[in-house]
Amino acid sequence: MERPVRVRFAPSPTGPLHIGGVRTALYNYLFARRHGGAMILRIEDTDSQRFVPGAEQYIMDSLRWCGIEIDEGVGVGGPHAPYRQSERRAIYLKYATELVEAGWAYYAFDTAEELDALRREAEARGEAFAYNYAVRGRLATSLALPAEEVRARIERGDQWVIRFRMPENEVVKMDDLIRGHVEVNTSTLDDKVLYKSADALPTYHLANIVDDHLMEISHVIRGEEWLPSLPLHYLLYRAFGWEASRPEFAHLPLLLKPTGGGKLSKRDGDKMGFPVFPLFWTSPTTGETAHGYREDGYLPQAFINMLALLGWNPGTEQELFTMQELVDSFSLDRVSKSGARFQPDKARWFNAQYLHRMNEQELAALYQPILRAHGIEVADEVAGKAAGIMKERAQLLTELWDLTSFFFVAPDTYEEKQARKYWKGQNPAILAELRGVLASIDDFSLENTERIVRAWIEERGYGMGQVMNTLRLALVGAGKGPGMYDVTAFIGREECLRRIDRLIATLQPGE
Ligand code: GLU
Numbered sequence: 080m081e082r083p084v085r086v087r088f089a090p091s092p093t094g095p096l097h098i099g100g101v102r103t104a105l106y107n108y109l110f111a112r113r114h115g116g117a118m119i120l121r122i123e124d125t126d127s128q129r130f131v132p133g134a135e136q137y138i139m140d141s142l143r144w145c146g147i148e149i150d151e152g153v154g155v156g157g158p159h160a161p162y163r164q165s166e167r168r169a170i171y172l173k174y175a176t177e178l179v180e181a182g183w184a185y186y187a188f189d190t191a192e193e194l195d196a197l198r199r200e201a202e203a204r205g206e207a208f209a210y211n212y213a214v215r216g217r218l219a220t221s222l223a224l225p226a227e228e229v230r231a232r233i234e235r236g237d238q239w240v241i242r243f244r245m246p247e248n249e250v251v252k253m254d255d256l257i258r259g260h261v262e263v264n265t266s267t268l269d270d271k272v273l274y275k276s277a278d279a280l281p282t283y284h285l286a287n288i289v290d291d292h293l294m295e296i297s298h299v300i301r302g303e304e305w306l307p308s309l310p311l312h313y314l315l316y317r318a319f320g321w322e323a324s325r326p327e328f329a330h331l332p333l334l335l336k337p338t339g340g341g342k343l344s345k346r347d348g349d350k351m352g353f354p355v356f357p358l359f360w361t362s363p364t365t366g367e368t369a370h371g372y373r374e375d376g377y378l379p380q381a382f383i384n385m386l387a388l389l390g391w392n393p394g395t396e397q398e399l400f401t402m403q404e405l406v407d408s409f410s411l412d413r414v415s416k417s418g419a420r421f422q423p424d425k426a427r428w429f430n431a432q433y434l435h436r437m438n439e440q441e442l443a444a445l446y447q448p449i450l451r452a453h454g455i456e457v458a459d460e461v462a463g464k465a466a467g468i469m470k471e472r473a474q475l476l477t478e479l480w481d482l483t484s485f486f487f488v489a490p491d492t493y494e495e496k497q498a499r500k501y502w503k504g505q506n507p508a509i510l511a512e513l514r515g516v517l518a519s520i521d522d523f524s525l526e527n528t529e530r531i532v533r534a535w536i537e538e539r540g541y542g543m544g545q546v547m548n549t550l551r552l553a554l555v556g557a558g559k560g561p562g563m564y565d566v567t568a569f570i571g572r573e574e575c576l577r578r579i580d581r582l583i584a585t586l587q588p589g590e
Contacts, residue, residue, distance in 0.1 A: 085111075086118060088103060090104075099343065101145060102389060106409070118151075121294070122164065123287065125286050146402055183318035210270045215242070257414050258330060334421050353370075353423035358374065378476070393408045496558070497558040500548070512539075517532075553578050553581070
């Protein structure tokens with residue numbers, strides 16, 4: 080019988096979730112949904128030194144914004160609760176000691192100073208120190224010390240750790256759903272710490288394997304940086320006798336810098352002006368902040384679409400996918416082995432595609448908070464209409480204000496270049512005349528105003544460009560904006576007249 084698909088996203092709350100982490104969550108989610116399985120959120124917070132307050136909430140807020148739903152886990156609950164490893168600490172010691180009893184692990188009593196000294200000695204010989212088969216038999220370990228002494232040290236409260244006893248010179252054969260068959264000789268690996276008495280907590284490796292087993296995880300989908308840990312994880316499954324239910328593994332390719340080489344970092348984002356985090360972040364300890372896609376004006380649908388294609392391809396030319404379409408087409412065998420280069424322009428392109436396809440109602444919902452932040456209180460229809468007129472020129476939601484502010488706020492200054500060009504000669508007089516024409520129009524709809532004004536311009540023999548650009552100076556205050564009749568219809572007759580009066584009253588015409 081096929082085992083039920085159960086995947087987990089298992090972040091450590093050590094800071095804001097990087098977009099690489101969001102992609103890992105997304106692929107887990109797509110895989111779960113594709114196979115009718117469960118998506119679990121487990122918080123791996125056993126490294127108390129790297130714990131950052133607020134990071135867990137940030138992770139949950141990010142997933143929610145992205146539309147990645149959690150079936151079981153922190154914030155949701157479920158049959159394997161608790162899902163926060165710090166709340167599961169009672170579980171792990173038993174498993175660690177079980178491994179010691181079975182000969183798969185041992186106690187080590189080395190102090191930090193002793194380990195430092197060993198490292199320095201090795202360095203002096205031009206070597207790197209490894210805690211492994213070559214040294215464990217002659218250091219302060221339960222493999223070297225008499226049993227009574229080990230017991231005595233533990234009883235008197237000496238600090239100890241439990242280390243995995245990595246076999247010597249054995250080839251571990253592993254299969255990865257993305258990388259294929261991988262073999263590693265254990266002599267290249269060291270004896271990782273599994274448990275620390277100092278804080279009565281397991282390390283990542285032990286907690287991760289124990290929890291994946293207890294939570295009946297079927298597939299581990301995670302970043303490539305964990306591939307070097309895979310031999311240890313395989314051996315832990317063997318040591319516990321859990322090989323039959325060992326999950327399958329899929330290690331996702333790295334997200335690379337826009338320039339190619341190396342892992343995408345916050346510094347690349349700062350340098351090139353794009354966020355590497357989903358949401359804005361303020362560090363609770365240093366106060367340092369980081370840009371987020373949400374605050375920078377990206378739509379979650381576009382963000383997710385862009386991320387899905389960074390490392391996975393559908394095998395077709397299709398680029399735009401709803402979440403449901405992603406679920407329907409996702410498969411791990413179309414995830415690439417090589418790193419995926421992040422392209423900031425492509426991220427903006429995706430956003431523009433989504434923005435341009437939105438109707439006025441959808442735009443209103445997104446634009447209203449931005450308008451309110453600028454002190455503008457208008458009906459949804461008005462907000463949606465303004466955004467709708469200008470959406471084609473925007474890639475990001477945040478660009479809409481600059482593109483539409485003149486709809487809501489009369490200009491109080493005039494762009495110099497534009498003023499110099501048009502606020503001179505006949506134009507002020509013509510604008511005064513146009514004011515009269517506009518004042519006489521009752522049906523101020525776009526079409527009617529355009530018809531009447533055009534006829535008047537033709538009849539008087541004025542230059543169309545001169546008149547319209549002078550009107551633009553009055554209504555917009557600059558050389559930007561949509562067609563003039565979009566503006567007149569939007570702001571209405573009285574406001575048009577007021578803005579014309581203001582220009583005439585405040586700006587001295589040039590020569
Ligand atoms: N806590 C690990 C992380 O932060 C999880 C790795 C895994 O998925 O096994 O990435």
